[in-house]
Amino acid sequence: MVNTLELVLALLAGAVLVVGIFRSLNLPPVLGYLMVGAAVGPHAMNLMADASGARYLAEFGVVFLMFTIGLEFSLPRLFSMKRIVFGLGAFQVLASILLVMVVGGLAGLGWGAAFALGGTLAMSSTAILSKLLSDRLELDSKHGRETIGVLLFQDLAVVPLLILIPALSKPAEVLLETLALATVKAVVVLGLVLFFGQRLMRAWFFHVARQRSAEFFMLNVLFITLGLAWLTEMAGLSMALGAFLAGMLISETEYRYHVEEDIKPFRDVLLGLFFVTVGMFLDVGQIILSLPAVLAMLAALLFGKFMIAGAASRVLGSAQGTAARTGLWLCAGGEFGFVLLSQIDQARLLSPALSQVVVAALVLSMLLAPLIVQASEKIVLRLVPSEWMSRSLQLTSIATQSMFVDKHAILCGFGRNGQYLGRLLEQEGITYIALDLDPERVREAAAAGETVVFGDAAKRETLMAAGIARASVVVITYADTDAALRAMSQVRSICPNVPVVVRTADEVDLDKLRQAGAAEVVPESVESSLMLASHALALVGIPLPRILKRIREIRAERYHLLRGFYRGGEANGEALEERQQIRLHSVVLDAGAYAIGKTLADLRLHELGVEVSALRRQRVRIVEPAVDTRLSLEDVLVMLGTPSQLANAETRLFKGL
Template sequence: MVNTLELVLVLLAGAVLVVGIFRSLNLPPVLGYLMVGAAVGPHAMNLMPDTGSARYLAEFGVVFLMFTIGLEFSLPRLYSMKRIVFGLGAIQVLASVLVVMLLGALAGLGWGASFALGGTLAMSSTAILSKLLSDRLELDSKHGRETIGVLLFQDLAVVPLLILIPALSQPADALFQTLAVATGKAIVLLALVLFFGQKLMRGWFFHVARQRSAEFFMLNVLLITLGLAWLTELAGLSMALGAFLAGMLISETEYRYHVEEDIKPFRDVLLGLFFVTVGMFLDVGQIILSLPAVLAMLAALLVGKFLIVGGASRVMGSAQGTAARTGLWLCAGGEFGFVLLSQVDAAKLLPPALSQVVVAALVLSMLLAPLIVQASERIVLRLVPSEWMSRSLQLTNIATQSMFVDKHAIVCGFGRNGQYLGRLLEQEGITYIALDLDPERVREAAAAGETVVFGDAAKRETLIAAGISRASVVVITYADTEAALRAMSQVRACRPDVPVVVRTADEVDLERLQAAGAAEVVPEAVESSLMLASHALALLGVPLPRILKRIREIRAERYHLLRGIYRGGERVHEEALEERQQTRLHSVVMAAGTHAIGRTLAGLRMKELGVEVIAVRRQRIRVVDPTPDTLLELDDVLVLLGTPSQLANAETRLFKGL
């Protein structure tokens, strides 16, 4: 017998090792937890022969998971997506259950076991798919919205399934009564929550928040979550249902996001423990012996759900390409499948051998999910011939916008930053083409006269259609660094010489973006701190010219391309003498007869004069930090950095060689 402390230590040590490896390989951590469970369980090293204590601890993981699902249960959000959630989502879950029940009947499986198995296989991975959608900037695409809507319905469907599955183990004559009593209890609890609980909860959390104690706030969250879980268990229902109701109580209050952040560490750790206990039931030897059955179940799961989801999407009026993409995204299994399967095993509805096959198929499908998503575009183009025409029309629309423009800017992403940038470019008379993946935003902005088109900047053909061969600059406004890197790699493949300006949240990924070829990286954290500092200094009475000078100096140190400014012929009366001697940028054109033509930068010895050559522009190509052996040609433009006197000496040397 293993005591609780030893149990926790063994599980934590295994989880730290395996999950760390899985995260470094960019694989879902849930698979690492399952492997730890399989390794320490009774079918392998047998370090945990008695899993009763572990199961009890792990049940709290499901409790906190259902609590966070309850927090996401927003009535306005559900109403805005009602057609997808309660239309497409309901069709997918019900059709999956009915198909499995039909196949189970043909195979001689009881209807209760078939129903439970259908509910298990109907689930998809909310954690994996939502992250993939976010990383690929496809949350606002048509198939992205359908995927999120179906996942939301699946999360909600878990609640009644957690009530139904344990009741299915009852004798047939008592089943109806058991279900009726359980349903009645659930309805009463929901009514209390919806009509009385929210107002009470809002008032109570207002009182708690006034204490300004993070410890007191966290204690209340835990008390409410575990208290309602205990009450529903006392009423003969699952603890998970009580946690879901607790989440619903808080979801409509203004403290929802604070609670969600506080509860996340508990949820992730305990949910990981739950998946470890699921893995303990994996008999690797039995799975290897049943490998043909596992592969058959895996193929049936992937193909069956693809056909069901794709067909349901078509019934709801989606195009063939969108339906195929949604089907591919949702065809794999999910973590809630393991939650339901644990209930199925507890109720002894499935034979142990079949349960092993189902667990193995779910694990393999979740491993394949990211690969299927990555290959989804190629698969759709093969399966749906009309997608070629749709893709051609999209590229034609982009090419039409860029056909008659030259030396323009390509803006990748037309969110808030992209729109502000577009307005500034327009005011300066600079043409731009914006690419965005939100169809609603593109439609509204295009109707308002903005030059924005639907397109993915991470695709080579999109950039070519946007006229990257003629563009003067590319600006990537994505907040996500990985998405920016994908877009930048395609930009560099098409035009290695075009300057790229990238936005980033902070300076953590600065070196990665610069190494990928960004001419300049603009961290929002730096700029916001400069603005905060300038306003604070002004309110403290610091003279405005001194503030502007200080901000200029900081930016000059931070941004290579902004070290100095271009000066016109005007003089500012308020500037002090030292201000006039500040370094600035100056452009010099290598006109016919210029001494420097045909000579290298090293031979001109600009550094002796205290002048730095920042860039060389040649035939619309801007080379930042040119090498000393760069040979100057006719019509080259040199961008120099120095004080006015130093720049005057540099011009003399460039033109006359003195």
């Protein structure tokens, strides 16, 4: 055995290494924590003599997880999604439990154990699926809304399951009495806390916030969370229920988001410890010996939940394609399955061998979840023949909008930024086609006369139907870098010469987007800072021309395409300082020019302080041409530099001097 400090160091080192690897592979870190626990547990290195202390500490991870779920609990949101949450969500959870109870009964499993196992297998991963929906820009899609609604119900269903599962271990003759007593206790605690707690919580946090002390604020959050957890535990209920109530109370105050950010580090670290303790009881040798049973459980889990969720979606009136997608998204297991499984183990409802099989199946299903989602479109097209017709109609709708337009703009995303941009383009007489994945937004905007269609800009056929080969510019209006990179990859593979303008939240991914081929990247943080600075400078008395000059200089440093501008006849009246500013100048290579047949590297224009920002050849504009580009007759070079530098560069282009 090792001492406590060595054990902590071993756990931290293992967690840092394994979780880092899993994150780099875009796999859920919970699986990394499980692997670390399996390595240090009694079935492997056996580094911990007594795991009960660690298990008790890990319960605080579940406490903080339930607290954050309570923070996200919103009655208005539940009401707006009540059909999906309490219809589709309840159907999926209850049908999953019922199916497991039927199969378990046929296999000789007690009804209480089968009920608990059904609740465990009914859960899906909120962390994995919500991130995948966000990354794929499918939160507002039909199957995205159904998936979120079911996940929300599952989160709520955990609360009564945490109350019911410990009671199921009681003898049959006192089970009904135990359940009734637990229900009464839960109702009384809920009533007291919600009735008296809301007013008290708002008033108390107002007093705490007035102290303007982050330390005092954090201490109160911890005290309220752990205090209510202790209260519910003393009442014979779970600590997780009290933490959930604490989150619900704070969610009704204006301090919700501040509390959520403060509590997140505690939740993530302690929850990671919880999954380490779950992994400690994984017997890899036993799982390998039971591999056929594990694979059978995995197949039953994926297929059963796919059929149940898909059927529930169809019952609620969704199309076959939407139902199939919802089923595929929800078929894997989730992290709450491990939370419930720990309760099942403590109540000794399942045999150790069966628990090992269930844990292994849950782990494998969570590993497969991102792969299933990635292949979901291909699977749906194979399973649902009508999807081909639906896809064809969608592409036809897009092609109809783009059929008679040329030199138009393609807007990827029609949210707030896309709509503002569309109005500006329309005022300038520029045609645009917007692609968006929110069906409600597309329906309303199209009804109002906007040229917006339902389509995924990250799909090749959608961009082809939008007429990308004839487009003059593509603008990616959403700030998600990964989604922007996927769309840009398709644009570059179809039409490498069309310029792409990308929006990003800040400058962190600036270089990554530029390397991917963006002609310009616009960071929102930079533009908002410039606007704040310009208003502040004006209010302190700085002359407006000087402010505009300063803003123009800053933008010229950050935005390549805005560096310099073409000067007309008004340049004659400029001051000397203005005349020496960097500007753009275009030169046509006529017959006899020295540069014809030479590469840009041969001309060494950079030695003169001049940069070639674009090359126009036979009506095709190439932004930032490569240094090995060989120049031809009638090429138009767009150069960037001061007037004197540009004059020297023009002399070299024609005379070679």
